[in-house]
Amino acid sequence: MKTDRTFHFVSLGCPKNTVDSERMLGLLAQDGYVPVAAPDGADLVIVNTCGFIDAARAESLAVIREMLDRKATGQVRGVVVAGCLAERQKDLLLEEVPEVDQVIGVFGREEIVKAADRILGGLDEQRSIFNPAPIRAMDDTARLRITPRHLAYLKVSEGCSRFCTFCAIPYMRGKHLTKPIEAVVAEAKELAADGVVELNLVAQDMTYYGVDLYGRPRLAELLQELDQVDGIRWIRILYNYPNYFTDELYEVLGSSEKIIPYLDMPLQHINDRMLKMMNRRHTRAETVEIIRRLRDVMPGLVLRTTFIVGFPGETDEEFEELLDFVKETKFERLGVFPYSFEPDTPAAKLPGHLPDDIKAHRRDRVMEAQQAIAFDFNASLVGKTLDVLIDGPAPSHLGPGVWVGRSYADAPDVDGLVFVRDRNLRAGDLIPCEILLTEGYDLVARPVEGAAPKRKNRPRPRAKKLPPASPFTILPG
Ligand code: SF4
Numbered sequence: 001m002k003t004d005r006t007f008h009f010v011s012l013g014c015p016k017n018t019v020d021s022e023r024m025l026g027l028l029a030q031d032g033y034v035p036v037a038a039p040d041g042a043d044l045v046i047v048n049t050c051g052f053i054d055a056a057r058a059e060s061l062a063v064i065r066e067m068l069d070r071k072a073t074g075q076v077r078g079v080v081v082a083g084c085l086a087e088r089q090k091d092l093l094l095e096e097v098p099e100v101d102q103v104i105g106v107f108g109r110e111e112i113v114k115a116a117d118r119i120l121g122g123l124d125e126q127r128s129i130f131n132p133a134p135i136r137a138m139d140d141t142a143r144l145r146i147t148p149r150h151l152a153y154l155k156v157s158e159g160c161s162r163f164c165t166f167c168a169i170p171y172m173r174g175k176h177l178t179k180p181i182e183a184v185v186a187e188a189k190e191l192a193a194d195g196v197v198e199l200n201l202v203a204q205d206m207t208y209y210g211v212d213l214y215g216r217p218r219l220a221e222l223l224q225e226l227d228q229v230d231g232i233r234w235i236r237i238l239y240n241y242p243n244y245f246t247d248e249l250y251e252v253l254g255s256s257e258k259i260i261p262y263l264d265m266p267l268q269h270i271n272d273r274m275l276k277m278m279n280r281r282h283t284r285a286e287t288v289e290i291i292r293r294l295r296d297v298m299p300g301l302v303l304r305t306t307f308i309v310g311f312p313g314e315t316d317e318e319f320e321e322l323l324d325f326v327k328e329t330k331f332e333r334l335g336v337f338p339y340s341f342e343p344d345t346p347a348a349k350l351p352g353h354l355p356d357d358i359k360a361h362r363r364d365r366v367m368e369a370q371q372a373i374a375f376d377f378n379a380s381l382v383g384k385t386l387d388v389l390i391d392g393p394a395p396s397h398l399g400p401g402v403w404v405g406r407s408y409a410d411a412p413d414v415d416g417l418v419f420v421r422d423r424n425l426r427a428g429d430l431i432p433c434e435i436l437l438t439e440g441y442d443l444v445a446r447p448v449e450g451a452a453p454k455r456k457n458r459p460r461p462r463a464k465k466l467p468p469a470s471p472f473t474i475l476p477g
Pocket of ligand 1: 162163164167170204205241
């Protein structure tokens with residue numbers, strides 16, 4: 001029996017890593033390991049790391065060191081490091097932090113129980129598990145979710161075959177692997193049965209869905225199937241690469257019952273020379289046309305994008321073109337990142353690397369322009385009625401009976417919040433609210449008089465009982 005064996009889990013990085021974390025949590029819990037909310041006193045601490053850019057790696061290493069300090073003082077027995085940083089810098093990790101008990105690569109995820117057993121069994125003959133990329137997308141069912149019960153991430157594919165020159169993801173997560181349509185739909189049904197209302201579809205490259213497995217893009221068909229899953233009310237599509245927007249996809253986006261008019265489409269740049277240097281497969285003209293058609297078929301569309309400024313060789317004129325594009329296009333949501341030097345990527349070898357102060361200045365100028373656009377958009381919502389999905393109680397300093405939720409315009413973790421005062425609400429309620437005022441990037445709203453929350457029937461119990469979502473440490477990337 002392993003019921004007396006406890007573990008604490010730290011999940012870092014993006015929602016794709018969250019899914020991996022949840023899968024590992026599920027495997028451990030099914031095997032009798034007991035998750036605990038604090039590291040002190042736990043037998044094991046598992047850190048699922050991010051290795052995307054320098055800042056994320058530094059954060060991962062800081063958490064690992066903190067957990068190793070606890071191990072040194074006897075507060076935990078063993079530390080496991082998993083995920084992208086482990087995959088990207090395994091040798092360095094094993095050398096730099098030799099006190100780590102087990103290092104598990106991205107594709108060793110399924111062997112987390114074996115690693116845990118090995119540590120607690122005192123067997124230390126093998127300190128790492130690194131498997132080659134599988135030939136099929138991995139199974140993400142039977143997860144122990146760490147998101148609120150009513151929202152979930154669903155990974156429709158793994159890896160990426162684009163090889164943008166600044167990005168290390170294909171070297172960590174392998175080439176694109178589509179999860180078959182039936183598998184994604186089965187997982188969506190499992191999540192709906194577990195109480196999920198909002199399904200957030202994630203991938204490294206969403207619109208590539210199907211190309212490797214079926215020989216053609218099949219995101220449109222997948223969405224049509226997901227639209228039929230009972231219990232799901234919102235489908236939010238993240239990580240859309242501006243390519244493979246087929247006529248069928250526009251058609252489905254425009255006609256679906258459940259796909260909300262919110263799209264995340266990282267563009268990275270808009271200048272054609274920069275896009276080429278980044279090995280992006282889209283031009284400015286194509287991007288503009290995609291945005292035009294999306295706004296046409298999805299009224300009220302909230303478009304989120306990300307840009308990189310200070311890519312090697314970016315001239316003042318090329319940056320100004322990007323800034324003008326941001327001002328003209330008026331993305332409702334936007335993130336901007338200074339180019340991060342990643343030694344093992346092709347961009348690292350390009351000439352014309354820019355000093356940090358220029359990159360930071362360019363980022364600040366984009367953010368300054370964007371703030372006004374985002375605030376104007378928020379102001380345009382005042383007086384309107386929007387469905388708000390309640391995520392949970394607001395922090396106590398806001399007083400009793402205040403809840404925090406999101407409208408369709410806000411993706412979890414990255415966008416704004418909607419504060420709602422009403423004593424009769426609960427997490428997972430979807431309720432029409434009148435937007436009263438703005439608070440920076442957030443909104444304040446009240447339920448429309450007489451409107452009852454749209455509640456799901458009680459979810460059926462899971463086939464194998466797992467503890468409900470719990471307060472593990474989650475540090476979003
Ligand atoms: S499409 Fe995205 S994940 Fe793929 S290489 Fe480019 S930036 Fe990286």
